[in-house]
Every structure is written in structure tokens, then in C-alpha cells.
Amino acid sequence: MDTRYSSRMTFDFQREAPCPISQLLELVGDRWSLLIIRDAFYGVRRFDGFQKHLGISKKVLTMRLNMLVQAEIFKKELYQQQPDRYEYRLTSKGRELFPVLLTMMRWGNRWLTPAGQETVQLLHASCGEKIEPKLVCSHCEQPVTPARVQAMPGPGASREAVQLLRQIVSKSGKKSVL
Amino acid sequence: MDTRYSSRMTFDFQREAPCPISQLLELVGDRWSLLIIRDAFYGVRRFDGFQKHLGISKKVLTMRLNMLVQAEIFKKELYQQQPDRYEYRLTSKGRELFPVLLTMMRWGNRWLTPAGQETVQLLHASCGEKIEPKLVCSHCEQPVTPARVQAMPGPGASREAVQLLRQIVSKSGKKSVL
DNA sequence: TAATATAAGTCTCCTTAGGGAACTAAATCA
DNA sequence: TGATTTAGTTCCCTAAGGAGACTTATATTA
Numbered sequence: 035m036d037t038r039y040s041s042r043m044t045f046d047f048q049r050e051a052p053c054p055i056s057q058l059l060e061l062v063g064d065r066w067s068l069l070i071i072r073d074a075f076y077g078v079r080r081f082d083g084f085q086k087h088l089g090i091s092k093k094v095l096t097m098r099l100n101m102l103v104q105a106e107i108f109k110k111e112l113y114q115q116q117p118d119r120y121e122y123r124l125t126s127k128g129r130e131l132f133p134v135l136l137t138m139m140r141w142g143n144r145w146l147t148p149a150g151q152e153t154v155q156l157l158h159a160s161c162g163e164k165i166e167p168k169l170v171c172s173h174c175e176q177p178v179t180p181a182r183v184q185a186m187p188g189p190g191a192s193r194e195a196v197q198l199l200r201q202i203v204s205k206s207g208k209k210s211v212l
Numbered sequence: 213m214d215t216r217y218s219s220r221m222t223f224d225f226q227r228e229a230p231c232p233i234s235q236l237l238e239l240v241g242d243r244w245s246l247l248i249i250r251d252a253f254y255g256v257r258r259f260d261g262f263q264k265h266l267g268i269s270k271k272v273l274t275m276r277l278n279m280l281v282q283a284e285i286f287k288k289e290l291y292q293q294q295p296d297r298y299e300y301r302l303t304s305k306g307r308e309l310f311p312v313l314l315t316m317m318r319w320g321n322r323w324l325t326p327a328g329q330e331t332v333q334l335l336h337a338s339c340g341e342k343i344e345p346k347l348v349c350s351h352c353e354q355p356v357t358p359a360r361v362q363a364m365p366g367p368g369a370s371r372e373a374v375q376l377l378r379q380i381v382s383k384s385g386k387k388s389v390l
Numbered sequence: 391t392a393a394t395a396t397a398a399g400t401c402t403c404c405t406t407a408g409g410g411a412a413c414t415a416a417a418t419c420a
Numbered sequence: 421t422g423a424t425t426t427a428g429t430t431c432c433c434t435a436a437g438g439a440g441a442c443t444t445a446t447a448t449t450a
Binding site: 057133160161163169 | 230231232233235237239241242246247253254305307308310311313314315316317320321322323325328329330331334335336337338339341343344345346347348349350351352356357358359360361362363364366367368370373
């Protein structure tokens with residue numbers, strides 16, 4: 035069986051050296067991966083658990099778990115012998131997807147769930163309040179908003195990407211964000 | 213033509229009242245939506261621009277843009293008459309996806325791009341430094357990490373969801389996160 | 391004036407990702 | 421002894437998505 039996660043997508047205007055968002059999405063931007071990872075944060079660790087909670091087909095779950103292990107987002111850990119059985123645990127690479135899922139949850143609760151009908155609430159152990167996460171800059175501690183963010187071609191940008199970024203910035207006549 | 217975005221997925225163990233993350237993913241969790249929105253943050257506004265930058269097929273782009281307009285993530289604005297032509301602009305609902313894309317970009321740069329080969333760099337206008345966003349709690353200003361977050365069933369949680377959350381928490385023997 | 395280009399799609403054909411259900415294997419339970 | 425649990429594999433079918441030709445109305449160029 036081929037366990038690689040193949041894709042024909044071009045996915046990106048920065049062809050040779052793709053944008054980090056499209057790299058992330060190429061890895062976990064399918065229908066299920068982020069939900070599997072979400073369940074892992076909830077404490078689910080075994081094939082059966084993921085399968086029952088998500089309602090995903092076993093075939094696709096097998097493929098996704100293999101891919102996520104290969105991507106070092108999960109690691110397999112033996113929890114039983116004869117027959118050998120493994121649990122799937124998040125690595126630090128996987129655990130660092132927490133901010134992505136948290137900001138997604140925040141947006142979902144704010145824009146998709148009728149007020150007062152949230153299915154999950156997160157409490158912050160530090161203060162006991164309902165969590166309303168906000169993004170701040172590690173350097174100056176000030177909030178990070180689209181208007182305060184300026185995108186520049188990085189060291190790995192292709193000539194093509196640099197041109198396109200410039201073009202976009204000059205066309206829109208304002209700072210480009212992201 | 214049917215412009216609705218249909219899906220057969222069960223997608224969720226909280227069947228009747230799904231988790232905000234799965235709600236978000238059901239809306240923008242396909243191969244393209246988040247990349248279209250990313251391009252909008254870069255300043256792209258027109259059908260042609262999205263199509264050229266992304267390499268997406270026109271058919272799917274049409275479907276996605278219609279869906280995103282219906283979801284009020286984009287709004288159409290007339291920029292020319294005879295024939296009528298529209299631009300696609302982010303609404304505030306769409307603009308508030310910024311933290312999601314920013315944390316994605318952060319993770320992609322950290323875990324998928326070789327150090328020093330980033331294709332995009334973000335500068336913070338407030339301090340001029342490269343942005344390293346971090347999540348803090350709006351109430352106590354302390355960092356929000358998986359270990360400091362406790363998930364509770366919200367007011368809209370189904371009985372089924374409450375049971376599952378309890379079960380997960382008691383099984384894993386530790387605080388559940390997310 | 392004729393030909394080409396632009397912008398924003400629509401239509402047709404084809405490939406492939408993913409769902410459903412049945413089957414497998416090894417051990418344990420009743 | 422037969423059912424159950426856990427973790428898959430295999431087969432068949434449907435539907436999402438890609439490629440590319442066609443459309444419509446205007447503007448530009450040779």
C-alpha cells in the first residue's frame with residue numbers, strides 16, 4: 035500500500051518555494067487530519083477511539099495516521115504485545131498546532147455558533163476565566179492585527195514570488211498583510 | 213447549478229451540535245478556501261487574480277467564491293458595468309480569520325520550512341521586528357498553552373457530548389485540552 | 391476593419407479521493 | 421466453543437475536482 039499523501043495540486047503561486055500556509059495545508063489541509071489532531075488534544079490515542087468519535091472510514095483513518103506519523107506530528111507507542119498494539123501520541127511538532135486549533139475554535143464559536151449555545155467552553159487555569167485568546171507580538175507585546183503587519187519576501191523567496199508580492203503591494207496601493 | 217457546498221461527512225462526535233472547529237472546517241476545510249482567503253489578505257480581489265495565483269480550476273474557484281460569499285466571508289462589490297463585474301472583498305467575518313492564518317503561517321515556517329529559507333517574513337509595524345505571534349488570555353494576559361486550558365461542555369452541548377467529554381477526561385486521567 | 395485580448399465565467403469528460411461494508415488476524419472473555 | 425475487541429485490508433461505487441474547450445461583452449492593437 036502506498037502510504038504517502040499524494041497530491042496533484044499546484045496550490046501556490048510561489049511555485050518553487052511555497053508559502054508556509056500552503057505547506058501546512060498540503061500536510062493537514064484534508065478533510066480529516068485537523069480533526070484527528072483535535073481529538074488527540076481531547077485525549078484520544080487509539081485507532082478505535084478516533085474511528086468512533088469521528089465517524090471516519092477505517093481506510094482513510096489508516097492512511098491519515100500513517101501520513102501524520104511520517105510527518106512526525108504523531109508518534110506510535112507500543113502499549114501491548116502479542117499482538118503488538120500502538121497508541122498515537124502527539125509529538126511536540128503536533129502539540130504546537132495548538133494555537134491553530136485554538137484560534138479556529140475561537141472563530142467557530144464567534145461566527146458559527148449561536149451565542150449562548152457553545153458546545154465547548156475553555157477555561158484558563160491561570161485565571162479561571164473563559165478563554166478569549168488574543169495574538170500579541172513576542173517582542174513588543176502589542177496586539178497583532180492585519181493593519182499592523184507587513185509582508186516581505188523572505189530569504190527563500192523565488193524571483194517569481196518577489197515580483198508577485200511587489201505587484202500585489204503596488205496594485206492594492208496599501209500594505210499587504212500575510 | 214448547485215452552488216451549495218454539500219458534504220456527507222459526519223465529521224464530529226458531537227453529532228447534533230458540532231464542535232466549533234469542525235464547523236469551521238466544514239465551511240473552509242476544503243483544499244482551497246483558506247488559500248483563497250490568504251490571497252485576499254495579500255490584496256487579491258478578482259476572479260482572475262485568484263485563478264492565476266492559485267492555479268485552481270475555474271469551476272472550483274467559482275463554486276468556492278459563491279460559497280464564501282454565501283457564508284458572508286466575502287462580499288461582492290461592483291467595480292465595472294456593461295458587463296457587470298464584481299470584486300471579492302473580505303467581510304469582517306472573513307478578516308477575523310487572520311489569527312488562524314497567522315498561526316498557520318507561524319507553524320509552517322517553524323516546522324516545514326528549513327531555517328533561513330522562509331519565503332515570507334512578517335514585520336510588526338508597532339515595533340519593526342519579525343513577528344513571532346503568541347497567544348495570551350484577554351483576561352489575565354498570561355500565555356495560553358495546552359496545559360493551562362481546561363475543556364468544559366458548553367451550554368449547547370448535547371448529552372452525548374457531555375458524556376464523551378467526561379469519559380475522555382476520566383480515561384486519560386488528566387485535564388482535557390481543547 | 392479585422393484580429394486579438396481581457397474578464398468572468400459555463401460545460402463536458404475523465405481521474406481519483408473517500409465512504410460503506412465485508413473480511414482478516416490474534417488474543418481475550420463468558 | 422463461540423463471541424468480542426483491536427487494528428487493519430480489500431472491493432466496489434459515488435462524487436469532488438482537474439483540464440481544457442467554449443461563451444459573452446467590451447477594449448485594444450495591427
